[in-house]
Amino acid sequence: MGNTETIFSALLTLGLVAVAVALSLYEGLDLERDIGVAVVRSFAQLAAMGYAIDYVFGLESLAAVALLLTGMVLFAGWTSARRAQGVPRAFAVAAGAIGVAAVATLGLLLLLRVVPPTARYLIPLGGMVIGNAMNTASLTLTRIRDDLAQGRPAVEAALALGATSRQAVAPVLKTALQRAMIPLIDSTKTAGIVFLPGAMVGMIIAGADPLEAARLQIVVLYMLLGSVSVSAILAGLLSYRFFFTKRHQLRAARPAAGQRGDPPAG
Amino acid sequence: MREKIRVSGLRxxxxxxxxxxxxxxxxxxxGRITAVVGPSGAGKSTLLRAINRLIEPTGGEVYLDGEPTSALDPLELRRRVGMVFQLPALFGATVGDAVLYGARLAGRDADAGRLLAMVGLDPSLAGRHPDALSVGQQQRVSMARALALEPEALLLDEPTSALDEGARDVVEALILDLNGRLGxxxxxxSHALDQVGRVADRVxxxxxxxxxxxxxxxxFFSGEGERARRLISGRP
Known part of the structure; x- marks a missing residue:
């Protein structure tokens, strides 16, 4: 098959990376190191994933597909939790939200027989679902964390008026969900006009019928809308309660090293 | 005199x-106005938050009418003991919504116009956006929204520290009026002893x-309180 040659031929495009590095050096952007790390990591990760998918294809086992997708969910949860530092139990919340989003959307596609239950469909679609759900979970969690820190007076004012934690956090939750979902809604609106989405580009290049590529791309976009909504809502609903006590008290912000804890005594 | 709130060994x-x-x-x-004073960092705001249990004390107890507040539903406690903060933080599309926020959550009927009149504001302001009001007016709206729940007691956390002198005088008069009229x-x-002198019955x-x-x-303002007053001003 020449799989190995195929992957290494991608290395030829390093010439394009060299342009980026040269620009960074010439303009003093100080990005060479980051570009280098990104190039090495993406090559290693994508090549490894290519071999892994190739291996799973050979197994023809749905259990192996499920195992691979589970690993992707856990890694996505870990990545999201690292982004959302300061959010209590961020890993469990993010992995849970991403996992449910993946199961719900892929499950629905299988149930409605939109896609066949084969590794060839489930792994790439699962990767897209999980990746987008991960970004949404990160956005939701960091937004809630920052808004609860900045909007503390408003939340406490609501609690002082007899609001429950859920009622007091409602405006924060609403903004966080909006901000997390708007990017995908916008790119869905412009799909096909401003840009051709990745899956469609890939299929057309690989020689598929453009109409079949469009059909699958539509499925992909709707699937992503679904998974992103599930991920955002779950990340929001699961995480907010850890910022409050059972007695409807907004927990003190975790004091950073060398700083005094909240609330300010006075 | 009947004791409304007692704080005991609070940590x-x-x-x-x-x-x-x-x-x-x-x-x-x-039925009285009690001022809590002390240098900054003394824990005054923290004490207020512990009284309506916006924070959970790590020790000691707060009694409301002789009943330990740790045994009360915190939401019910906060409806009985209202709180006004340093900054108004109003929410809702209109002043009327802001005034009725807590009352609506509690499923109670309240009249925004009447509540605005109670704090000396024109009832016609109810339809305006909260941001259209001056900070002093917003602070009075935040008092009106606390009053909408018909509380038995009101906790005021430096309610005039963000206001100019004119707005401060209006709010002080309102505090005296609410205490006198509603008991x-x-x-x-407060961190201002002159304000304590104008408003408080007890310190x-x-x-x-x-x-x-x-x-x-x-x-407090005679010879007896001199040591305490020196403590507050930070002079030895």
Whole structure:
């Protein structure tokens, strides 16, 4: 098959990376190191994933597909939790939200027989679902964390008026969900006009019928809308309660090293 | 005089951090205005938040009408003991919505116009956006929204510190009026002794997380309270 040659031929495009590095050096952007790390990591990760998918294809086992997708969910949860530092139990919340989003959307596609239950469909679609759900979970969690820190007076004012934690956090939750979902809604609106989405580009290049590529791309976009909504809502609903006590008290912000804890005594 | 709120051996700390309240005792008589004063960092705001349980004390107890508040539903407690903060933080599309926020959550009927009139504002402001009001007016709206729940007591956390002198005078007059007309028990956290002299019936002094005692206003401003007043001003 020449799989190995195929992957290494991608290395030829390093010439394009060299342009980026040269620009960074010439303009003093100080990005060479980051570009280098990104190039090495993406090559290693994508090549490894290519071999892994190739291996799973050979197994023809749905259990192996499920195992691979589970690993992707856990890694996505870990990545999201690292982004959302300061959010209590961020890993469990993010992995849970991403996992449910993946199961719900892929499950629905299988149930409605939109896609066949084969590794060839489930792994790439699962990767897209999980990746987008991960970004949404990160956005939701960091937004809630920052808004609860900045909007503390408003939340406490609501609690002082007899609001429950859920009622007091409602405006924060609403903004966080909006901000997390708007990017995908916008790119869905412009799909096909401003840009051709990745899956469609890939299929057309690989020689598929453009109409079949469009059909699958539509499925992909709707699937992503679904998974992103599930991920955002779950990340929001699961995480907010850890910022409050059972007695409807907004927990003190975790004091950073060398700083005094909240609330300010006075 | 009937005691409305009693604070007994109250302690508070965040996690493993230093204690902010280190055993505070205070008595708050019903129907009077009690000022809590002390240097900044004394724990005055923290004490108020512990009284309506916006924070959970790590030790001690707060009694409301002789009943331990740790045994009360915190939402019910906060409806009975209202709170006004340093900054108004109004929410809702209109002033009317802002005034009725708590009452609606509690499923109670309330009249925004009447509540606005109670705090000396024109009832026609109810349809305006909260941001269209001056900070002084917003602070009075935040008092109206606390009153909408018909509380038995009101906790005021430096309610005039963000206001100019004119707005401050209006709010002080309003505090005296609410206390006189409704017989509301009021706890006022203040860092300004002149304000305490104009408004308070009783003074409780807090320093470095400990209570240093309580005085009637006359005692506090006479020779007897001199040590406490020196403590507040930070002079030896």
């Amino acid at each position: 508070y700390a965040v996690g493993e951090g230093a204690e902010i309240l280190k055993g505070v005792d205070a008595e708050v008589p019903g 509301l028990t009021i706890i006022l956290v 409780v002094v807090l320093a470095a997380g400990r209570s240093e005692g309580g005085w009637g206003r006359e005692e």
